[in-house]
Amino acid sequence: MSENIISTDKLSIIFGEKKILKDITFQVKKKEIFGFLGPSGAGKTTTIKILTKQLNPSSGSSEVNALKDEIGILSDNSGAYERLTVYRNLCFFAELSRTDKKKVEEILKKVKLWEDKDKKVKDLSKGMKQRLLLACAVIHSPKLLFLDEPTAALDPATTEEIHKLLLDLRDNGTTIFLTTHNMEEADELCDRVAFLNKGEIVELGCPSDLKLKYAKDTVAILFEDEMEITVKKDMNSLMEILKDNSGNTIKSIHSQEPNLAEIFLSLTGRELK
Amino acid sequence: MRFYKIKALFKLGLEDLLKNMNVFIYIILPLGFALLYSRMDAMPKGYIFSLCILLNLSMVPVALMGTIIAEEKEKNTLRTLILNDVKATEILLSKALICMLFVLINNILIYFITSLPINTFVLYQLVAFFVSCAVIFLGAVVGLFSKNQMSAGLLSMPFMLLLMAPLFVLMVENKVIENIVSVLPTDAMMEIFSHISDSSMNFSNVGIPFLIITIWFVGSIVLFNIAYKKVGVDN
Ligand SMILES: Nc1ncnc2c1ncn2[C@@H]1O[C@H](COP(=O)(O)OP(=O)(O)OP(=O)(O)O)[C@@H](O)[C@H]1O
Ligand SMILES: [Mg+2]
Numbered sequence: 001m002s003e004n005i006i007s008t009d010k011l012s013i014i015f016g017e018k019k020i021l022k023d024i025t026f027q028v029k030k031k032e033i034f035g036f037l038g039p040s041g042a043g044k045t046t047t048i049k050i051l052t053k054q055l056n057p058s059s060g061s062s063e064v065n066a067l068k069d070e071i072g073i074l075s076d077n078s079g080a081y082e083r084l085t086v087y088r089n090l091c092f093f094a095e096l097s098r099t100d101k102k103k104v105e106e107i108l109k110k111v112k113l114w115e116d117k118d119k120k121v122k123d124l125s126k127g128m129k130q131r132l133l134l135a136c137a138v139i140h141s142p143k144l145l146f147l148d149e150p151t152a153a154l155d156p157a158t159t160e161e162i163h164k165l166l167l168d169l170r171d172n173g174t175t176i177f178l179t180t181h182n183m184e185e186a187d188e189l190c191d192r193v194a195f196l197n198k199g200e201i202v203e204l205g206c207p208s209d210l211k212l213k214y215a216k217d218t219v220a221i222l223f224e225d226e227m228e229i230t231v232k233k234d235m236n237s238l239m240e241i242l243k244d245n246s247g248n249t250i251k252s253i254h255s256q257e258p259n260l261a262e263i264f265l266s267l268t269g270r271e272l273k
Numbered sequence: 274m275r276f277y278k279i280k281a282l283f284k285l286g287l288e289d290l291l292k293n294m295n296v297f298i299y300i301i302l303p304l305g306f307a308l309l310y311s312r313m314d315a316m317p318k319g320y321i322f323s324l325c326i327l328l329n330l331s332m333v334p335v336a337l338m339g340t341i342i343a344e345e346k347e348k349n350t351l352r353t354l355i356l357n358d359v360k361a362t363e364i365l366l367s368k369a370l371i372c373m374l375f376v377l378i379n380n381i382l383i384y385f386i387t388s389l390p391i392n393t394f395v396l397y398q399l400v401a402f403f404v405s406c407a408v409i410f411l412g413a414v415v416g417l418f419s420k421n422q423m424s425a426g427l428l429s430m431p432f433m434l435l436l437m438a439p440l441f442v443l444m445v446e447n448k449v450i451e452n453i454v455s456v457l458p459t460d461a462m463m464e465i466f467s468h469i470s471d472s473s474m475n476f477s478n479v480g481i482p483f484l485i486i487t488i489w490f491v492g493s494i495v496l497f498n499i500a501y502k503k504v505g506v507d508n
Contacts, residue, residue: 052356054356068358069358071358072357073356073357075352075353075356077349077352078349078352078353078356079348079349079350079352079353080350080353081285081289081348081350082348083289083292083293084285084288084289084292088285088288092281092284092285093357095277095280095281095284096277096278096281096282096354096357096358096359097357097358098277133353136353136357137357
């Protein structure tokens, strides 16, 4: 058995005249959180739709090594039954997957909805509804989970709760394929990320490796009098600065790591909004 | 098709329907009419029964069926279900079962409200049930073509009018319209009803009506299949 749960080969899709995805090739390993990052319109949702067989690619192929009932999906337009309660909705999804009802309580507690279990879905706030939909997507303990911007438009506290849940799922063996345009989220959650820009993967790797790869060729020197100087890493430039400031005392010298957003910007010249 | 999925869908759909006043009216209306008309002594009971059954058959299996399918699309639950390893046919079947349940309950209640003689009960019910089965496929077609509840309401109008046409035709004197109406399943049903009521039913006088209903049955299944292949459930 291969260690990849998803692998694609030169996936392309054309809508009308426009090529929306261009030769996308990547692999997702078992039990990792794989982040698919890109600005709005990059083709993230389209990729999920291809992987979950809602769309056929124009060319190329993809392979997902999970059965239909081993997959969970939270799409950008998932829905729940508005007139029924949180508890009833989740019980329904449990029944659909023949999951033990005990799990309903467990999951509702995890997504912090147990107190609101008797509320009707139509009376939920946006964040609560999103947590319910996530609960519905994971009630059957999927082997592979697709999440399309799971925390978009949620407050930081709710986002934090969802992150904890996702890390917990990953630690229990679920592979997660997640799209986001929130770089901090990707940094915090993802084992590996792919940067998607205008339908092309421009970089792929684990966040810490990427940060090293794109580390700036400068260091920052902070002096005792709070003066900070950024200087090239080579010894000559360094010595020059030190000579010029021989009367001063150094407080710290540190290398400057770019964050994912800066790497994305330097690769594409685009902001991630 | 998997029984446990259909069972879960059926239970949930039923609960949801009972909380949905907007469409519950489709179920209540035929009963309301039955209660109202049965107090009027001027009208023959058999006629009131036929009238209310016609209303029931156009409301529940057509308008209700179409609307509850369309709502699943409108609220994105249909897509969510399909992504959760539920088949479109399982969803449609569960909806059809829910509608058939109410058709049946209404048909029975209408029978007792209009207090027709008990000895013809089974015969009346069987005929009404047979026509309902044919008509529910038309409701499914309405559901397939509608994106939301509003369009389902609109799209079921022509079907409802068509099914209820045997009532209106009495008011107009037009050979062409009469001919059209005479091949409707509901008109055939009314003819069989009238033979049941005056105990004149035999093979020669109900053969043609039964044939008409059967043709509609087969026709609506074919229509449904074409629509299903063409637009699918989630277009
Ligand atoms: N069915 C479709 N027909 C035509 N064009 C489409 C279709 N679906 C998506 N597109 C186009 O494909 C591009 C990518 O869309 P997609 O939804 O995949 O973006 P995204 O990366 O998910 O963006 P967002 O962050 O806003 O969700 C967009 O330009 C969109 O207009
Ligand atoms: Mg998207």
